[in-house]
Amino acid sequence: MATQSHSLSYAGCNFLRQRLVLSTLSGRPVKIRRIRARDDNPGLRDFEASFIRLLDKITNGSRIEINQTGTTLYYQPGLLYGGSVEHDCSVLRSIGYYLESLLCLAPFMKHPLRIVLRGVTNDQVDPSVDVLKATALPLLKQFGIDGESFELKVVRRGMPPGGGGEVFFSCPVRKVLKPVQLTDPGKIKRIRGIAYSVRVSPQMANRIVDSARSILNKFIPDIYIYTDHMKGVSSGKSPGFGLSLVAETTTGAFLSAELASNPQGQGAAVLPEDLGQNCAKLLLEEIYRDRVFAAFEELFPDYV
Numbered sequence: 025m026a027t028q029s030h031s032l033s034y035a036g037c038n039f040l041r042q043r044l045v046l047s048t049l050s051g052r053p054v055k056i057r058r059i060r061a062r063d064d065n066p067g068l069r070d071f072e073a074s075f076i077r078l079l080d081k082i083t084n085g086s087r088i089e090i091n092q093t094g095t096t097l098y099y100q101p102g103l104l105y106g107g108s109v110e111h112d113c114s115v116l117r118s119i120g121y122y123l124e125s126l127l128c129l130a131p132f133m134k135h136p137l138r139i140v141l142r143g144v145t146n147d148q149v150d151p152s153v154d155v156l157k158a159t160a161l162p163l164l165k166q167f168g169i170d171g172e173s174f175e176l177k178v179v180r181r182g183m184p185p186g187g188g189g190e191v192f193f194s195c196p197v198r199k200v201l202k203p204v205q206l207t208d209p210g211k212i213k214r215i216r217g218i219a220y221s222v223r224v225s226p227q228m229a230n231r232i233v234d235s236a237r238s239i240l241n242k243f244i245p246d247i248y249i250y251t252d253h254m255k256g257v258s259s260g261k262s263p264g265f266g267l268s269l270v271a272e273t274t275t276g277a278f279l280s281a282e283l284a285s286n287p288q289g290q291g292a293a294v295l296p297e298d299l300g301q302n303c304a305k306l307l308l309e310e311i312y313r314d315r316v317f318a319a320f321e322e323l324f325p326d327y328v
Contacts, residue, residue, distance in 0.1 A: 031098065035056070035058045037056075040056065040072055040075075041121075041125050044075070045125045049104075051101055053101065055096070057096050059094065059095045067093050069116065074111075074113055076097075082139070084103045106136060106137040107136075107137070108139075110139070111140070111142070117147070118152065123141070123151075124156070130195035131167075136197050137195050138193075145189035145191060148283075151282075154178070161174070161176060162278065169195065170196075173196045174194065174195055179258070180260060181252070183262045183263065186261030210274035210277055211274050213272060216249070217269040220268075222264055223262065228265045231296040231300070232297075235299075235304075238301070240269075240304050240308075262287065264284060268280070269307045281303055285299065
């Protein structure tokens with residue numbers, strides 16, 4: 025058994041998820057010290073502790089030690105086991121915070137992963153479940169991770185601060201991944217999106233779609249933005265609305281942008297027209313940055 029003296033040592037809370045994910049994949053134990061040691065509220069946050077509990081659920085034999093103040097974490101990874109799992113995520117971060125790491129770990133489990141995550145599905149901090157479904161899943165399919173059991177589904181939608189959302193994710197196991205070369209960004213061929221609303225008028229989503237299309241229609245004709253209005257128990261515990269946009273290129277690359285309304289009781293009220301237009305402008309800015317980088321790479325390949 026590996027001892028703490030042979031573990032990799034890090035300091036600070038930066039890249040906590042990445043360090044734990046890479047430790048799990050490589051089997052190398054890690055020790056992270058001085059986690060917010062100088063803050064007024066030192067130590068791990070609730071969403072980080074929830075992420076560590078999730079790692080413990082999907083692995084078998086992991087050893088986790090946290091000191092009394094929460095400023096030092098020792099993690100010795102176990103076997104990636106998988107199977108059927110349920111987890112209640114912290115409402116301080118969205119489910120996308122946890123899904124990003126699960127997408128890296130799921131293909132290498134011993135048994136296919138089938139997990140139900142509960143919490144916030146859309147917020148202003150992390151990638152939403154909608155964006156991950158539209159961008160990350162097609163990317164993983166290029167690596168050979170595909171099949172009927174590869175699925176990401178929003179069962180219930182939850183907005184901050186109350187949450188109440190539910191997401192189902194399943195992924196098959198793959199021993200070998202196909203190599204992928206993504207060097208040509210291609211040209212934009214279509215734009216898709218989802219305008220969602222929960223515990224507010226269904227007209228909110230329609231107003232978002234109209235305002236976003238008023239900008240995007242000037243550049244490309246192939247645009248379709250779905251509306252998703254959930255009612256009753258499927259609408260979570262807090263009201264809100266938002267928009268997720270994804271632009272697909274001719275080479276299979278994806279560029280995304282999204283915006284969500286301010287959480288209930290926090291910040292100023294947001295008009296759906298403003299949100300739709302701002303989200304469309306964010307997507308156009310993302311496309312512009314991608315074009316600039318591609319042009320720079322073509323002119324100066326030695327600097328990229």
